[in-house]
Amino acid sequence: MGLFxxxxxxxxxxxKQLLEQAxxxxxxxxxxxxxxxxxxxxxxxxxxxxEEEADELRRILIDDLNKTFVTPIDRExxxxxxxxxxxxxxxxxxxxxxxxILGVDPNQYIGxxxxxxxxxxKEIRLGIERLPNNPTVASEHAMRAKAMENRIERVYREAVSxxxxxxxxxxxxxxxxxxxxxxxxxxxxxxxxxxxxxxIGDIVVKTS
Numbered sequence: 001m002g003l004f005x006x007x008x009x010x011x012x013x014x015x016k017q018l019l020e021q022a023x024x025x026x027x028x029x030x031x032x033x034x035x036x037x038x039x040x041x042x043x044x045x046x047x048x049x050x051e052e053e054a055d056e057l058r059r060i061l062i063d064d065l066n067k068t069f070v071t072p073i074d075r076e077x078x079x080x081x082x083x084x085x086x087x088x089x090x091x092x093x094x095x096x097x098x099x100x101i102l103g104v105d106p107n108q109y110i111g112x113x114x115x116x117x118x119x120x121x122k123e124i125r126l127g128i129e130r131l132p133n134n135p136t137v138a139s140e141h142a143m144r145a146k147a148m149e150n151r152i153e154r155v156y157r158e159a160v161s162x163x164x165x166x167x168x169x170x171x172x173x174x175x176x177x178x179x180x181x182x183x184x185x186x187x188x189x190x191x192x193x194x195x196x197x198x199x200i201g202d203i204v205v206k207t208s
Contacts, residue, residue: 012072012132013064014061014064014065014068014071014072014073014078015072015073015128015131015132017057017060017061017064017082018061018078018081018082018085018128019125019128019129020057021054021057021058021061021082021085021086022085022121022124022125022128022129023125024050024053024054024057024089025050025054025085025086025088025089025121025124025125026118026121026122026124026125027050028047028050028051028054028089028092028093028121029088029089029092029114029117029118029121030118031043031046031047031050031092032047032092032095032096032114032117032118033114033115033118034046035047035096035106036106036110036111036114037106037111039099039105039106044096044100047092047093047096048093048096050089050092050093051089051090051092051093054085054086054089055086058082058083058086061078061082062079062082065078065079073203073206073207074203074206077199077202077203077206080195080199081128081196081199081200081203084192084193084195084196084199085124085192085196087188087189087192087195088117088120088121088124088189088192088193088196091185091186091188091189091192092117092189094185095114095182095185095186095189098181098182098185099182102178102181102182103178104178104179104182107179109155109156109158109159109162109183110159110182110183110186112155113152113155113156113159113183113186113187113190114186116148116151116152116155116190117148117152117186117189117190117193119148120145120148120149120152120190120193121193123141123142123144123145123148123197124141124142124145124193124196124197124200126138126141127139127141127142127145127197127200128200131200131203131204135204135207135208136204138200138204139200139201139204141200142197142198142200142201142204143197143201145193145194145196145197145200146194146197146198148190148193149190149191149193149194149197152186152187152190153187153190156183156186156187156190159179159183160180160183163176163179163180164176
């Protein structure tokens with residue numbers, strides 16, 4: 001049974017809920033991009049609001065999942081995709097939170113990683129959106145999201161290398177530790193995007 005027939009034969013509210021999660025994650029990454037371009041309290045608050053909205057959507061999905069015996073796709077895949085998509089936005093918020101706590105100003109590396117994370121979130125959203133009717137296209141979007149993760153990791157390594165090439169005084173060491181913490185948050189977000197893309201690919205394979 002193909003994906004189109006499968007999703008139309010059984011309730012697909014979980015797919016719709018996953019898509020809503022992906023949409024708010026994409027929006028949250030857009031807010032993060034706005035924050036690193038203009039690090040104001042109001043832009044930070046938008047990221048936090050998106051993160052809280054996404055958490056609520058996930059709570060509802062998990063509650064529905066626990067009350068449903070038969071699901072249109074493996075419940076493990078539903079749970080994993082929901083978790084990884086939610087984690088992306090969690091790391092987006094912790095990036096902002098840590099930047100404010102540590103007094104870290106955005107730089108070119110943060111900007112580049114966030115821009116790529118936004119592109120990755122968009123590809124994940126498109127992958128979920130295309131699952132019912134165009135599974136091959138969904139797989140293509142998942143592969144693009146994975147490619148974004150590779151690009152983010154290259155920027156991450158470049159950024160860390162630059163940190164260790166600076167002057168070796170106490171001030172530099174403190175700044176280095178602060179920025180490395182921010183870079184790690186963004187790298188972790190990229191890892192979760194890669195995981196989400198893998199789950200989308202698994203769903204296509206299992207239900208095609």
